Amino acid sequence: MARSDTRYREAYNQILAFCEPLPAAAPIPSETRLAEIAGVSRTVIRRCLARMEELGLISWQGRDKRLLRTPQAEDRIAVPDSPSDRSDLEQRFLDWVLRFDVPANTPLSVAELSRTFDVPQHDLKEFLAGLSRFGLVSRRPQGGWMLLGFTKDFAIELSDFRSVLELNAVTHVADAPVDHPVWAALAQLRRDHLSLKDAIDTDFHEFSKLDERFHLAINSVVKNRFIAEFQKVISLIFHYHYMWDKTEEKVRNAAAIDEHIAIIDALEARDAEAAQAAALRHLRTSRTTLLSSLRHHHLG
Amino acid sequence: MARSDTRYREAYNQILAFCEPLPAAAPIPSETRLAEIAGVSRTVIRRCLARMEELGLISWQGRDKRLLRTPQAEDRIAVPDSPSDRSDLEQRFLDWVLRFDVPANTPLSVAELSRTFDVPQHDLKEFLAGLSRFGLVSRRPQGGWMLLGFTKDFAIELSDFRSVLELNAVTHVADAPVDHPVWAALAQLRRDHLSLKDAIDTDFHEFSKLDERFHLAINSVVKNRFIAEFQKVISLIFHYHYMWDKTEEKVRNAAAIDEHIAIIDALEARDAEAAQAAALRHLRTSRTTLLSSLRHHHLG
DNA sequence: AGTCTTGCATTTAATTATTTAATACACAAA
DNA sequence: TTTGTGTATTAAATAATTAAATGCAAGACT
Known part of the structure; x- marks a missing residue:
């Protein structure tokens, strides 16, 4: 002890x-x-x-x-193994929640989680306390924790918040100096989008990764610790939901590619207003996808 | 035990x-x-x-x-007292940090804090874990925690983030339906601003409270758990710093009153663009004030 | 039958006790 | 005066421990 x-x-x-x-x-x-x-x-x-x-x-x-x-x-003296780094506990936890589709208002047992993730209870409590700041979990009056997330309201608010951050990022990109690395990244992304578009019939499931890269590139321009912290969680959630909703995946992804390219076009033309508009269109689509993914998941 | x-x-x-x-x-x-x-x-x-x-x-x-x-x-059976509710631990902690001007990179001792705040160590750890999500504190490699906040970079990033949220809120207000309570609140705020302006020579220190009320009213229109969580912290920090910077307080406050009224004007005219512009002007001033308050504080 | 209630057993969570580690301070040596 | 060590004090991490929650099955009452 x-x-x-x-x-x-x-x-x-x-x-x-x-x-x-x-x-x-x-x-x-x-x-x-x-x-x-x-x-x-x-x-x-x-x-x-x-x-x-x-x-x-x-x-x-x-x-x-x-x-x-x-x-x-x-x-040499023996060191007890398993650092089992807690840095990726977040990744593993969200992965678990999303992959097993843990429903909203599920009580979370620290003891159980500690076993499944092979992490000391103590670390887990700290981690959950952190997540409670994002409104993902909360303390229960009778003790312990409970998963709040992934109700419809949660998804809507998350989407809205994402939009706010992302539109801000787009504005920043449009203002970025010509030698900023984001331009090279966008040029490469444009090429990758175009080649994926050609092979969309077979490789449409590759889009998820491309989507993540695209949004990461845009957001990397904003250097802000608060925003960065949120982006990690947000992108992970959208990433998973995107992969799940298999309805018309091919059509959806093809449309999203065009939306991305429209954003790149406007950005490269340094037209902040057009970029905002294009981004807004894309974010609306994204939001719809997230919501419908949620609906299907809960029905089936 | x-x-x-x-x-x-x-x-x-x-x-x-x-x-x-x-x-x-x-x-x-x-x-x-x-x-x-x-x-x-x-x-x-x-x-x-x-x-x-x-x-x-x-x-x-x-x-x-x-x-x-x-x-x-x-x-009846005796209950050990001291609910000493931990809900306002956040308020008390930030109050302590700001009031005593705890410098950046100060090691925080959980044991000591637990005594000063009369809260079990356990609760404090959870609280700190939560704050670390906001980049206000972080874990030290040799154990324990450390206060990061209130460097210049922190202030800038906080200001930027605040601007993003606040501009978003302003847009929402401009779109709010006529029967939304925000309009009554704004009308009252306008009256209070005007009467304070008349008495600015003597009551200028009253502005701090008015400022808080004003921003709260604007932000209350946005119903978003993520944003709300941040606003609590942000408003507290700005509130304190505002009160501190005594240089030209009267002039500053008088100017801020005009800026607030300009925002109200634009909002009541439902002119979203003008409101944005007015808000941006005000946020720039605010940011300057925060930074100069920081500078003076660290020099003197 | 079927629902409600209790008895019992198991599991989980909060909190303290305990050990390891960090830090502070005084004094000695170079 | 600087640097190093001895010693004492304080703090942090973690397991042990008790309080509380939960699960299940059998009994009682309608």
Whole structure:
């Protein structure tokens, strides 16, 4: 019942690695120095040194520390595995929600989620607390959490918000200097759109990826931490729903390609107003798709 | 070392209150029913009933539960106080940050904050996790949290984002139906602005409140959970900074009043474009004020 | 029969205790 | 004066623990 000593174990191996190239009887740097090297506190370093002394790797009296023998591979200490990085917990969680079509107002059990995602409960709680800021989950009065998302209202509000952000981004792109990387990206995107359009009969399912790339390119021009945070969630949600609604997928994607190209046209002509109008048209289509995808999903 | 039994204690008193008006020897509803009444699980209700039986308040055999005597005030069980509701933790935290001018990149100690705010550490962690979504705080590699906010970049990005949201709101207002409550609010705001303008020499510090009311009215037209969440934070930050920058406060406020009235004029004329332009002018001023407030604060 | 109720067992969640780690400070050595 | 170490204090992460919620089956009442 205490925190893990992973930090100590990793630091220990790091210090060993640092000592390996040193000649025999070499002096060992100060605790503060070693702490810097391993990126931990002096407390951890002292634990490492104590162990190294105990195993006869070093001598240690006061500030005189010397290497007695070169550390070997077998001197290393075992580190408990599975960092199972929590950075992509968000991706995996949304993936889970969308893929299994978890309905709105589902109670979320931290214990269960912690098992399915192989993440400490603690991390999960923090993650859910973060999501609650986006209105995706909320606390239940009797404890625990509950998934709110993916009602019709949610989809509408999300779409509206996306439109606001995206129209803003389009304006920014139109104002971007000629040497901005977005122009090269758009030129490439235009080519990719045109080639996909030629092969639309067979490759129409490739559009989803292209769509993501397109919107990412547009939004990358806006450098804003608040907007960026939202975009991550938004694009993921739209991405999945886009892939799901299989009704008339081919026709829809072909139409979307044209809409994208219309936006690119207006942007390259530096016509901000036309670009806004084109973007608005596209966003309306997108919104309709999202809503109908939701409807089909809930009926079937 | 376990969770508190506040839930049980509160439920107990609630059940007592429920029993009070009942006549002597009255039958007590089913556990499920009582659970509904108190808003807790059956487990808690059974604990309550057990205590009531023990104290001779009721008889309880199988499903036959009867009131033996009317509960008195002294039968109530003590509830550990301090609801210290965490709903306004956000308000208090931002207030603390802004009022004490906590500088950017300050390490935040959960233990310390937990003491100053009289909130369990656990709640604070959740809260901070939520704020990290807004880029206001972030996790430190060596553990704990750190306050990021209120650098120049932060202020600029916040201002930009605010502008995006606010311009969107203005457009919505211009499209609002005639019977929408916003029009009454704006009419009242116009009167209040004009009367403050007359008394600007003495009451100029009253503007801060008026400013908040004005922006709230505009933004209330947009019904969007994402936007609403952000607005809370944004308005608080701008509110404080506005109050701080004492340089030429009177002149600034007088100018802002005119800017507000210009927006109201355009809105009441249902001229969306003019309203946008007026709002943009005002937002630019606001942004300048925020930045200069920041500059003065950091220098002095 | 069918619904409602309870008894019991299992699972989950909130909170604290405990251990690991970070930090602060004083003093000693270079 | 700077740098390093010894020691003490404080904080953070996590598992242990208890409170509470939930699930299921059998019994009671209509």
